[in-house]
Amino acid sequence: MPTQGPEAYEDDAVFDAPRRPDSTALTVVNRLEAERPFFLKAQCMHCDHPACASSCIVGAFTKEESGAVVWDTSKCIGCRYCIVACPFQVPAFEWGKALEPRIMKCDFCAPRQRDGELPACVERCPVEALTFGPRDELLRVAHERIKRSPGKYNPRVYGELEVGGTSWMYLSARELAGEALPKLGTRPAPGVSESIQHGIFAYFVPPVALYSLLGFLMWDAKNGPREGGE
Ligand code: SF4
Ligand code: SF4
Ligand code: SF4
Numbered sequence: 001m002p003t004q005g006p007e008a009y010e011d012d013a014v015f016d017a018p019r020r021p022d023s024t025a026l027t028v029v030n031r032l033e034a035e036r037p038f039f040l041k042a043q044c045m046h047c048d049h050p051a052c053a054s055s056c057i058v059g060a061f062t063k064e065e066s067g068a069v070v071w072d073t074s075k076c077i078g079c080r081y082c083i084v085a086c087p088f089q090v091p092a093f094e095w096g097k098a099l100e101p102r103i104m105k106c107d108f109c110a111p112r113q114r115d116g117e118l119p120a121c122v123e124r125c126p127v128e129a130l131t132f133g134p135r136d137e138l139l140r141v142a143h144e145r146i147k148r149s150p151g152k153y154n155p156r157v158y159g160e161l162e163v164g165g166t167s168w169m170y171l172s173a174r175e176l177a178g179e180a181l182p183k184l185g186t187r188p189a190p191g192v193s194e195s196i197q198h199g200i201f202a203y204f205v206p207p208v209a210l211y212s213l214l215g216f217l218m219w220d221a222k223n224g225p226r227e228g229g230e
Helices: 051-055 082-086 110-114 120-124 136-147
Strands: 027-029 038-040 060-061 067-070 130-134 168-172 209-222 224-227
Touching: 051 060, 051 067, 051 082, 120 130, 136 168, 136 209, 136 224
Parallel strands: 168 209
Antiparallel strands: 027 038, 060 067, 130 209, 209 224
16 A cells, blocks of 8 residues: 555656656556546556566466466575566566565565455555456456447457466557557467476466456547546
8 A cells, every 4th residue: 555645646747758667666657648648557467377487497486366476585596587588577676775686576466365355556546447356257347348339449458368368457448559568469478598497398377267457548539538437
């Protein structure tokens, strides 16, 4: 949960240039259009076949049943292969930390989820732009909305197929691939250490009932910006 009051987030200057998550900001919100308030929240996508996990030679990463891709800092040897392997350029290294620098990224609020709580960003979003639930159910809802209002949404849900599917997905008024988010194929991204693992490499097989998070990014040309449910 944020430790600062709302006034700490009122400086719009942060939107002047696009940002990426880093070791101190595990999620960032970027403004996609200067004239119109159209925003995208970026963080770890919690891939169903995480390249960070397949690149990590010490097996520090785990994909949990909740959908969260988490990692064990006590196993980490600081090789930083996961940084290179991630197709979304998410894992960040604590370069400024002299003692025991760690890899940092959004952990899908895994500890909260284990306690039966929602990810903090979902709980805190005042316009319900983020929805958490079983992946299949979120995709069903997203495609129903696209079918019901074809002119309102881009027909593709970003993350449904990218790199084999992700646990964070976006339903948006416009195409995000190649614009706000990378344009990627449907095959899982290989880990950079695949070639040095001499055959022991295998893609992670996720559990069947993954949970996911769907972000709604809408721009209604007539009525202005909309985020959240209908
Ligand atoms: S977005 Fe990157 S860090 Fe996150 S699970 Fe996928 S490969 Fe790993
Ligand atoms: S830096 Fe990344 S790939 Fe290397 S050991 Fe640590 S978690 Fe694994
Ligand atoms: S899931 Fe948790 S760690 Fe990830 S962006 Fe949301 S609040 Fe931050």
